[in-house]
Amino acid sequence: MEAFYEWFRILYEDTGINLPFMYDEYDRGRILNGLWATIKLSAICVLFSVIIGMVGAWLQGSPWKTTRRIVNVYIQLFRNTPPLVQLYFFYFAVGILIPRVENDWGGTSPLIDSFGWAVISLSFFAGAFNVEIFRSGIEAVPKSTIEAAKALGFSRLQIYKDITLPLALRVVIPSLNNNLVNLVKTTTLAYAIAVPELLYESNQIWSDNVNVTEMMLFLLVAYFVLVGILVWAMNFWDRSLKIPGFGQ
Amino acid sequence: MKHHPYKTDLPVMLPFKPVETESFGSTIKLWYVVPILALILGTSAIAQSGSDIRLGALQTLMRWMPLLLQGFIFNVLISVMAMAIGTGLGAALGIGQLSLNRFVRSSSWLLTQFFRNAPWLVLLFFAMFLLPFEVNVFGIIIPLPDWVKATIGLALPVMANVSEIIRGAVLSLPSGQWEAAESLAYSRRQTLWLIILPQCLKRMLPPWMNLYAILTMATVLASIVGVSEVMTLTGEALAAEGGRPDLLAPFYAFVLLIFFVYCYPIARLTVRLERKFSVIN
Numbered sequence: 149m150e151a152f153y154e155w156f157r158i159l160y161e162d163t164g165i166n167l168p169f170m171y172d173e174y175d176r177g178r179i180l181n182g183l184w185a186t187i188k189l190s191a192i193c194v195l196f197s198v199i200i201g202m203v204g205a206w207l208q209g210s211p212w213k214t215t216r217r218i219v220n221v222y223i224q225l226f227r228n229t230p231p232l233v234q235l236y237f238f239y240f241a242v243g244i245l246i247p248r249v250e251n252d253w254g255g256t257s258p259l260i261d262s263f264g265w266a267v268i269s270l271s272f273f274a275g276a277f278n279v280e281i282f283r284s285g286i287e288a289v290p291k292s293t294i295e296a297a298k299a300l301g302f303s304r305l306q307i308y309k310d311i312t313l314p315l316a317l318r319v320v321i322p323s324l325n326n327n328l329v330n331l332v333k334t335t336t337l338a339y340a341i342a343v344p345e346l347l348y349e350s351n352q353i354w355s356d357n358v359n360v361t362e363m364m365l366f367l368l369v370a371y372f373v374l375v376g377i378l379v380w381a382m383n384f385w386d387r388s389l390k391i392p393g394f395g396q
Numbered sequence: 397m398k399h400h401p402y403k404t405d406l407p408v409m410l411p412f413k414p415v416e417t418e419s420f421g422s423t424i425k426l427w428y429v430v431p432i433l434a435l436i437l438g439t440s441a442i443a444q445s446g447s448d449i450r451l452g453a454l455q456t457l458m459r460w461m462p463l464l465l466q467g468f469i470f471n472v473l474i475s476v477m478a479m480a481i482g483t484g485l486g487a488a489l490g491i492g493q494l495s496l497n498r499f500v501r502s503s504s505w506l507l508t509q510f511f512r513n514a515p516w517l518v519l520l521f522f523a524m525f526l527l528p529f530e531v532n533v534f535g536i537i538i539p540l541p542d543w544v545k546a547t548i549g550l551a552l553p554v555m556a557n558v559s560e561i562i563r564g565a566v567l568s569l570p571s572g573q574w575e576a577a578e579s580l581a582y583s584r585r586q587t588l589w590l591i592i593l594p595q596c597l598k599r600m601l602p603p604w605m606n607l608y609a610i611l612t613m614a615t616v617l618a619s620i621v622g623v624s625e626v627m628t629l630t631g632e633a634l635a636a637e638g639g640r641p642d643l644l645a646p647f648y649a650f651v652l653l654i655f656f657v658y659c660y661p662i663a664r665l666t667v668r669l670e671r672k673f674s675v676i677n
Contacts (some may be wrong), residue, residue, distance in 0.1 A: 224428045228659040229652045230613035232620075233627065238653060239644035288412040319412040333515040340620050347518060360525040368514050368522075375513050 166359040167366070175353050182349030186374065189266060189345055190332045194378075196271035197331060198324070201278025205316075206308050208283055219279065226276035231335050234273055239265040239341045251373030266338035274331040281323045292320060321386045328382065329375050336371075400524035416481040424628045429656060435649045445661045453646050461650070462517040462634045467626035468654050474547050474625065481551040482611075483604075486558025493563045496584070516614050521567070523549025543625075554611055565596035602670040609662045613655060626651055 154172035165322050169179035209221045226234065241264060248256040260268070297307045337345045347367065354363040437454070480532050492504030511519065530539045563626040569592060619627035630647050637643055 221428050221431060224660060224663075225431065225652075225656065228609070228613075228663055229655045230616045232616045233648060233651050233655065236627070237645075237648040241648045244641045244644060288410045290407055290410050293408070315409060319409065329513075332512075336515040336517040337617075339517065341553065347515075347521075349523075354525075364518070364526065365521050367518050370512070371515055371518065372510075372513055 200275025482554025490562025
């Protein structure tokens with residue numbers, strides 16, 4: 149392994165292609181931390197945004213007008229304002245209202261750190277799109293199916309959970325896929341509130357080593373791979389949900 | 397979804413429309429801004445009650461409002477320019493993706509995928525750091541200030557998305573159009589310019605407008621790389637007021653409000669056009 153790492157030092161000395169995160173242990177630690185933070189941020193946001201989408205789509209089918217209105221306002225507000233400003237708003241404006249707690253070193257730190265705010269803000273942002281995606285899937289479920297379920301004595305929640313959502317889920321996966329890919333790309337915004345994710349750590353490295361070109365290309369490849377993994381996982385999920393004779 | 401040969405009154409699933417049209421009314425409901433306005437007024441009122449000699453939060457916001465609006469006009473300018481550059485390059489790339497030449501087709505496809513799958517912020521950094529601060533064209537030195545570089549950086553993902561929009565629109569046309577044109581002895585170029593692309597324009601308009609709204613919201617990213625647009629100015633205004641914590645919520649909410657008022661009508665218009673142009677096959 150050491151020889152493999154050393155090869156990149158030789159590469160740098162011979163060609164000038166400087167990839168310090170390969171041969172320098174400290175930089176390697178930084179980039180691995182960044183990669184881990186990005187993966188963690190993406191995974192948590194994907195999970196929460198899908199949950200928000202499912203719950204929001206259920207609330208949108210609510211018999212109460214006020215509930216539907218609130219969900220609509222939420223969707224429109226989060227879809228039509230810049231995610232970066234939303235992030236700043238949560239982190240700076242809402243963040244100061246959150247009580248501070250004592251941390252391990254005897255000082256005080258906010259109850260929700262920048263990572264937490266990035267999760268909250270990005271999940272709500274992507275969730276607004278997911279609500280619409282799930283809604284479009286639910287609209288494709290025929291009324292007669294729901295009426296049949298009602299006739300069998302299913303409650304509204306049961307109909308949604310056991311009948312509408314499983315059917316809708318199978319048609320919305322391509323749209324959901326698009327939105328989740330966008331979400332993974334949007335996690336770079338967390339850079340702005342100093343979450344130590346991939347872009348942030350890369351920035352640290354290129355500030356120290358003045359190797360902007362190499363780090364940029366590495367970043368583009370890294371996000372390409374991350375998005376690829378997500379798309380692969382979604383396709384796997386899509387296939388595993390497949391019911392013979394349903395859909396394509 | 398495949399069409400089944402038999403007809404039934406009780407389908408398991410209705411045809412799925414992936415296009416996100418909204419079911420609630422198609423009129424612009426600007427009362428949606430009420431929550432933001434309430435937020436601005438409410439938070440400033442809370443701040444007001446506890447304030448001393450200093451100006452209230454709302455008055456302070458009023459004082460800075462002209463500057464912030466000027467900053468927003470700069471955002472709009474960046475977005476319009478990036479859209480123009482991106483559309484021009486994207487159109488070329490999109491037509492390149494339809495080329496019969498394999499090399500042109502695959503290289504356009506690769507470029508499109510590359511810029512479409514990269515995060516906007518990374519592309520922005522890409523342009524900021526890798527473009528020179530001035531270019532020398534035949535002895536004339538053209539300086540490239542930060543905001544021009546940011547515009548180019550934002551134009552790159554727009555280019556890739558426009559390219560995909562064009563490809564998608566051309567592919568969505570029934571192949572009968574191509575065959576009919578061929579039987580009428582149109583050359584490939586004539587078919588593309590006189591028959592296919594004019595029909596595509598209508599289909600491309602809604603996603604193109606949607607892209608513009610996304611781009612406008614992305615212009616705030618330029619603040620991260622130091623262009624003095626609305627977000628930067630907000631930060632500076634807050635700093636100039638001595639970092640008063642009671643000002644944070646009204647100021648950031650105000651920025652949200654400006655963008656909402658600008659982008660929401662575009663979104664509504666997109667939905668309306670989508671519905672108007674939707675073809676029932």
